[in-house]
Amino acid sequence: MGVTAFHAWRHPRPQHVAGRCIGRTDVAVDRRKAKRLAHRIRAAARREGWAHVVWSSPLRRCADVGRWLARWGWRHRIDARLCELDFGDWDGRRWDDIGAAPVDAWCADFLHGAPGGGESVAQLLSRCRALLHELPAQACIVAHAGWLNAARCVHDGVAPARAADWPAAPAYGARVSLPSRV
Numbered sequence: 001m002g003v004t005a006f007h008a009w010r011h012p013r014p015q016h017v018a019g020r021c022i023g024r025t026d027v028a029v030d031r032r033k034a035k036r037l038a039h040r041i042r043a044a045a046r047r048e049g050w051a052h053v054v055w056s057s058p059l060r061r062c063a064d065v066g067r068w069l070a071r072w073g074w075r076h077r078i079d080a081r082l083c084e085l086d087f088g089d090w091d092g093r094r095w096d097d098i099g100a101a102p103v104d105a106w107c108a109d110f111l112h113g114a115p116g117g118g119e120s121v122a123q124l125l126s127r128c129r130a131l132l133h134e135l136p137a138q139a140c141i142v143a144h145a146g147w148l149n150a151a152r153c154v155h156d157g158v159a160p161a162r163a164a165d166w167p168a169a170p171a172y173g174a175r176v177s178l179p180s181r182v
């Protein structure tokens with residue numbers, strides 16, 4: 001059937017990541033912030049009449065929010081396709097240690113380049129598209145900025161060839177909603 005609309009939130013701000021490239025690195029969030037976001041999601045679901053099912057990335061910064069919702073009776077579905085972009089050898093390293101030249105090389109081939117030997121933006125778009133096609137209507141998601149941006153691109157039918165075309169990251173804890181396509 002495919003998703004007709006989805007309601008997604010970016011995970012809370014992770015701890016101890018300033019100045020680091022964070023993709024698949026599993027970093028913690030403050031448990032109070034995870035619980036606070038879960039409360040906001042639960043309140044939105046109550047107001048808007050959604051099913052009590054949440055999909056999240058397996059990484060703690062997303063899954064911890066889903067675990068709070070599960071404590072309150074929600075079904076929590078973990079799907080690795082909701083993970084952040086895989087930055088390969090860059091993941092977890094300080095941006096200063098990676099250096100400008102490799103980042104510039106990736107930006108020169110933004111869609112198909114694989115930062116740090118990891119995953120390309122094209123691959124992220126592909127796994128995002130596949131998951132969005134499988135999700136039920138009114139899906140509720142907790143994910144990462146890269147995945148949420150990929151979902152925006154998939155929704156809008158664009159494949160950003162340049163880094164400058166990539167959407168701005170949503171704020172930590174922000175809601176991203178995309179209506180059905182007509």
